Amino acid sequence: MGNIGAGNATTALSQLLGDRLVRMTAPAVAILDIPEVGAWVGEPHLPVVAAYVQVTGGIEGHAVLLLAEASAQAILQEMLGAWGGDRPGLLASGAIPLGERTVSDLEASALMELGNVVITSYLNALGELTGLVAIPSVPSVAADMLEAVLNSILAEVGWSDAGVLAIRTHLQGEGAAVEGQLLFVPAEGHLSRLIQAMGMVGEARS
Amino acid sequence: MSPASPDQATPVTVRIGELRVLKGRGVLAAIGLGSCVGVALYDPVSRVAGLAHIFLPSSQNGRLVAGAPARYADTGVPALVDAMVAAGARRERLQAKLVGGAQLFLRGDHATLEVGRRNVEAVRAALCALGIRVVAQDVGGSRGRTMRLFAETGRVVVTTLGSEAREL
Numbered sequence: 001m002g003n004i005g006a007g008n009a010t011t012a013l014s015q016l017l018g019d020r021l022v023r024m025t026a027p028a029v030a031i032l033d034i035p036e037v038g039a040w041v042g043e044p045h046l047p048v049v050a051a052y053v054q055v056t057g058g059i060e061g062h063a064v065l066l067l068a069e070a071s072a073q074a075i076l077q078e079m080l081g082a083w084g085g086d087r088p089g090l091l092a093s094g095a096i097p098l099g100e101r102t103v104s105d106l107e108a109s110a111l112m113e114l115g116n117v118v119i120t121s122y123l124n125a126l127g128e129l130t131g132l133v134a135i136p137s138v139p140s141v142a143a144d145m146l147e148a149v150l151n152s153i154l155a156e157v158g159w160s161d162a163g164v165l166a167i168r169t170h171l172q173g174e175g176a177a178v179e180g181q182l183l184f185v186p187a188e189g190h191l192s193r194l195i196q197a198m199g200m201v202g203e204a205r206s
Numbered sequence: 207m208s209p210a211s212p213d214q215a216t217p218v219t220v221r222i223g224e225l226r227v228l229k230g231r232g233v234l235a236a237i238g239l240g241s242c243v244g245v246a247l248y249d250p251v252s253r254v255a256g257l258a259h260i261f262l263p264s265s266q267n268g269r270l271v272a273g274a275p276a277r278y279a280d281t282g283v284p285a286l287v288d289a290m291v292a293a294g295a296r297r298e299r300l301q302a303k304l305v306g307g308a309q310l311f312l313r314g315d316h317a318t319l320e321v322g323r324r325n326v327e328a329v330r331a332a333l334c335a336l337g338i339r340v341v342a343q344d345v346g347g348s349r350g351r352t353m354r355l356f357a358e359t360g361r362v363v364v365t366t367l368g369s370e371a372r373e374l
Contacts, residue, residue, distance in 0.1 A: 034261070035221040035274075044238045045352070047367055052311060108312065140311035145367050147238020148350020151222060152310045155241045155262060155321040159223075159277060 008125040025170040031163045034154055041066070041168065041183065044147035048072075051115020051139040052153055055123060058132030061186035062157055063123065064150075065115045068179045069143065072111065075178065076103075079110050108141055115139035122182055132193075153185075160188045217354055220244075223274030225258040225286045227293045228357040239306030239351045241322035243329050245276075245283060246303040246353070247290060247338070248360030254295035255357035258286040262321065263328035279328035287336055302333050303362045303374050304343040305353040312348070322346065342374040 030040060038044055049072035052064045067075065103111070116139050123134040142149050157164060164185050171180040217235035220226045222242060226234050234257040236244035245258045258276035265278035276282035291297055307326035326345045333340060342362070344351065349366045356363075362374040 035223060038238065045367070050311075142310040142312065142348075144240070144310050144350040145238050145352070148240035148308070149310055150240075151238060151242050151261075152240035152308075152321070152350075154222075159261065159274075 008121040011121070025172070027167050027169045029165065029167050031165050033163050034157075034159055037154060037164065037166060038147045038150050040166065041150060041181065042146050044145060046146040047143070048146045048149055049111060049141070049143045050149045050153075051111055051119070051141050053115065053119050053136040053139050054156070055134050055136055055184075057135040059123070059126060059130065059134040059186060060190045061184060062153055063119045063136065063182070063184045064153055065118050066146070066149070066181045066183065071179045072143070075114065076107050076110055079114070080106060103143070111141045112139045115141065118182070122184070126184075150183075157185055157187075164188075220257045220259045220276075222259050222261050223277035223282075225256060225276040225282065225289060227254060227256040227286075227289045229254050229293055230357055232357045234355045234357070235353065236305070237352045239353065240308055240310050241306070241325060243279070243304060243306040243322075243325045243345070244351075244353045245286060245329055245333075246305070246355040246360075246362050247286060247295075247300045248303075248355070249290065249295035249299045250301070250360055251299055252294045252296065253357060253360075254290050254293045255355055255360060256286045256290040256293075256295075257353075257355050258282045260325055260329060263324045279325060279332050283329060283332035284336065287338070297336065297338070300338050301341045301360070302338050303355075303360075304329060304340055304345050305351055305362065305364055305374070307345040308347050308349055308351065310348055310350060344372070344374055 032040055047069040049067045049069060050064050052062070055061045055063055116136070119139070120136055123136055127134050142152070167184045169182045171178055171182065215233050217233040218226055218228070220234055220236050228234060230253045234255060236242070236257060236259045243260045245260060247256045260279045260282050261277050263279050265281045275285040287297055287300065290300065304326065307322040309320065309322045323346065330340065344364050352365045354363045363371050364374060365371045
């Protein structure tokens, strides 16, 4: 059932990229302790660009679109063409690094929109399946080493001794243009109802 | 094979919520500090080195959590000091170096994405309560950090993506 949510998200991403095919893997689900989440997602120092939203409504939780740095650059090129430019951002309080430079305001805005479209379509599909409404916040954007990005998000989730449920879907575009992951961590009280509604069984804790 | 120099020794990774103590040799590392804070304490006389990977500012109930004593700043810092004293350090000789507490995410409407700043404040308050001086720090800002603490010297090396390693 998680497949359908991820399917919607990849369709949305394909459309943003001018109908280039974007594939996805079947979602992996795991219940993990907080320190285990990073290693489950990927290599800790991998440079990634992330769009993060908090989800409220019938399904509460935290969703993040993670893109390999090169993929984010390729997607920005696709979305903005020559308009993206390499002007430094005006958001001086916290410029987002991207490779050798920082992203422009227009690029930051495009990354927020990308996160918004992909995550919203994912949540909409989950909502249709479960009958629960999921409302995403305005995305926040970061670019840094994977572990630091994830840990900053997990600090918002807080610590649960029951572990956190993480749903991970790999996105793969034509060639190597798009490589990324969607991660959704339901809030603690919303874990069992989501599992029940989606008919999924997480990997048992050892 | 000659013995590995301290720089080449394989670091012991201190994961979120953990604390580790070494004496005289070896390297402790906290990888991918975002809003988390790495608290490095060192006693230059006994050469006891300790590193705590703090996740959140406050335990609220003040209880120490088994298996993850450094989860919170208010309980994790005293727990690190206790572990170091048990290993032969003297509290009045301890010096602190702080790394992390960044805010990686930009814009959006998350007023709460300030955990990094609050973590740093909570760590400083806990150290101050124990009379431990902060001798160096690389905190705040918007970049994720990885840190290594060398038990032989108390030296701390910080790396970020796309920058040269720097020493604290």
